[in-house]
Amino acid sequence: MQDNRVVQVVEDLEQTLLQFIRKHRISHADYRLATDLIVESVKQGEESLLFDIFFEAEATDVGSAGSQASQAAIEGPFYIPGAPLLEKPYVMPQREDEAGEPMTFSGVVSDLHGNAVSGAVIDVWHADAAGLYSQIHPNIPEWNLRARFVTEADGSFTVETILPPPYEIPKDGPTGIVLNALGRHFFRPAHVHLKVSADGFEDLTSQLYFPGGEFLDNDVANAVRDGLMFDIEEDEDGVHAKYDFTLTTASPSS
Numbered sequence: 001m002q003d004n005r006v007v008q009v010v011e012d013l014e015q016t017l018l019q020f021i022r023k024h025r026i027s028h029a030d031y032r033l034a035t036d037l038i039v040e041s042v043k044q045g046e047e048s049l050l051f052d053i054f055f056e057a058e059a060t061d062v063g064s065a066g067s068q069a070s071q072a073a074i075e076g077p078f079y080i081p082g083a084p085l086l087e088k089p090y091v092m093p094q095r096e097d098e099a100g101e102p103m104t105f106s107g108v109v110s111d112l113h114g115n116a117v118s119g120a121v122i123d124v125w126h127a128d129a130a131g132l133y134s135q136i137h138p139n140i141p142e143w144n145l146r147a148r149f150v151t152e153a154d155g156s157f158t159v160e161t162i163l164p165p166p167y168e169i170p171k172d173g174p175t176g177i178v179l180n181a182l183g184r185h186f187f188r189p190a191h192v193h194l195k196v197s198a199d200g201f202e203d204l205t206s207q208l209y210f211p212g213g214e215f216l217d218n219d220v221a222n223a224v225r226d227g228l229m230f231d232i233e234e235d236e237d238g239v240h241a242k243y244d245f246t247l248t249t250a251s252p253s254s
């Protein structure tokens, strides 16, 4: 059955690309190079990466425009659903000799009126000290530095983990070919990915960065936004990263 939204969007994309082909005199060889690159990205499991780097942040901004919830951020290509649910005290799954500076991540989840949201599920994933993700890069335990935990009655949470570094996205595949040809670097600034969900509220996907960190101004994914910075304190126990979340009530249709 015809879908009017699909007709409107896809036909506009079709016309935009036809115009683009004429404008840049794209030959058949150029065209096949591009389609082969996309096919190869699928073969290498990079199709999300290839598109996310260029377009995910813009789509996220458009999708969250006007929301009164905390700033939304890109999910990125490395999210894996179903991470272990932690028991208190919350410590991210990690190897016995996990490298990296100790970090606590804490905050409070509230609604638009400042009321605590208890029992909210926070699903966190981030890179290890070498910039690598479990289930994406080899030889890392399955759920390393991936976990879910819930907020207390007062909406608060605290979890122990390690400080993630800036990292380079995979550069040996099709995405690397494109970025190399563009003369761009491969770095993302240090960040922690997470999702916050609670009954009756809109889900929030976020990604939090460290003020003053490298590559904040030239993130390869262009995904850094003002509202996505941790409050950071540092003492002899390590780094204390804080961020409070505001959720909006779910619309009846969601």
Ligand SMILES: [Fe+2]
Binding pocket: 076, 078, 127, 191, 193
């Ligand atoms: Fe990441």
